[in-house]
Amino acid sequence: MWKKKLYVKDNLNAFTISRSKIDLFFDCNRCFYLDQKHGIKRPHGTPxxxxxxxxxxxxxxxxxxxxxxxxxxxxxxxxxxxxxxxLEALNLWNHPFKGISYVHKKTNFKIKATLxxxxxxxxxxxxxxxxxxxxxxxxxxxxxxxxxxxxxxxxxxxxxxxxxxxxxxxxxxxxxxxxxxxxxxxxxxxxxxxxxxxxxxxxSWIEPTLEVIFKTLNSNEVPLNHNSCKYCRYQTNIQQVLDGKF
Structure with missing residues (x-):
């Protein structure tokens, strides 16, 4: 079964981050961190x-x-x-399993998207x-x-x-x-x-965002629960029930 590579600090190989994962970072940096460093993904929505x-x-x-x-x-x-x-390259760029990419040298992220x-x-x-x-x-x-x-x-x-x-x-x-x-x-x-x-x-937001993502992934601390994130709230409520505090 195919398994996504997780982020490893100081890895010489470029780490792939898709456009959807950048969206996830904006939505909730905790969910993003758990996804990219620990492989804990949000449940998939309805296709x-x-x-x-x-x-x-x-x-x-x-x-x-x-x-x-x-x-x-x-x-x-x-x-x-x-x-x-x-353009001949468009066949590659709009392919869901290939896409367009660029290696951001400062962070060693391979930024990828499907056009x-x-x-x-x-x-x-x-x-x-x-x-x-x-x-x-x-x-x-x-x-x-x-x-x-x-x-x-x-x-x-x-x-x-x-x-x-x-x-x-x-x-x-x-x-x-x-x-x-x-x-x-x-x-x-x-x-x-x-x-x-x-x-x-x-x-103008792209380069600074990549640097913040880099800093987040290289931290050993999991970001705090995001109050506006329904997945974080669900996780918190479950934990409170298990701890007898709900």
Whole structure:
């Protein structure tokens, strides 16, 4: 059975940290520490089977423009002429078990992520990272209601792409496939609206965060329980019951 390598202090081999683990660090550094140093993982959530199917179907539609190397029409909505890139490396970068990576020399971390897509401006030739999400919301989706973590995700993608010698734009693009309410008498068809958002990316948090992660992993002390973490609260409550204090 495959077993993830755990962090070992002063190991000469680069230690792989995925984009999702960086998200975990922001969510709870205690859960991150237990995961990366001791192999104690949070319970897995329910797989988003339908969401993933919708996103993958949309990606297949985009491939038509990638093959022909023509502008994707919906990019005009944000006043850009963007072409889905046909870089050979993209087959590696969007592979879930390979992905794009970069070794951060100061920490000896191999930062890794799986990309959704990369588009290139037909005019400036700059590249832009893309993430695609499927959802179903009755309320309007706008720039103010988008989860900030998506922009952080795009920032890391842009960082990794630039470290892999691509000339990046200073923006990232989020595409929402939002399921609309259909005729309640049928379940044979679901319509989606396509929403596209663009925002300037902030990459300034990445290097300092990697250094804090490095310091955390090299400490022998487990971080304190995170009050806002439901997993930490669950663990604390269980321990209190076992100790007869609950």
């Amino acid at each position: 988003l089977v339908i969401n993933n199917f919708v996103v993958n179907h949309y990606k297949n539609l985009i491939n038509e423009f990638r093959i022909k190397q023509i502008v994707y029409p919906d990019s005009i909505k944000i006043k850009k002429k963007l072409i889905p890139t046909n 959704d897509d990369v588009w290139q401006c037909s005019e400036t030739k700059d590249f832009t990272p893309i993430i695609i999400k499927s959802t179903s919301r009755k309320k309007d989706i706008n720039a103010e209601t988008i989860w900030p973590g998506y922009w952080k995700q795009l920032s890391l993608y842009s960082y990794l792409l630039s470290k892999n010698s691509l000339n990046m734009s200073n923006t990232g693009i989020l595409i929402y496939l939002n399921a609309l309410e259909n005729n309640p008498n049928t379940i044979k068809k679901i319509d989606f609206e396509l929403l596209i958002f663009e925002k300037n990316l902030d990459l």
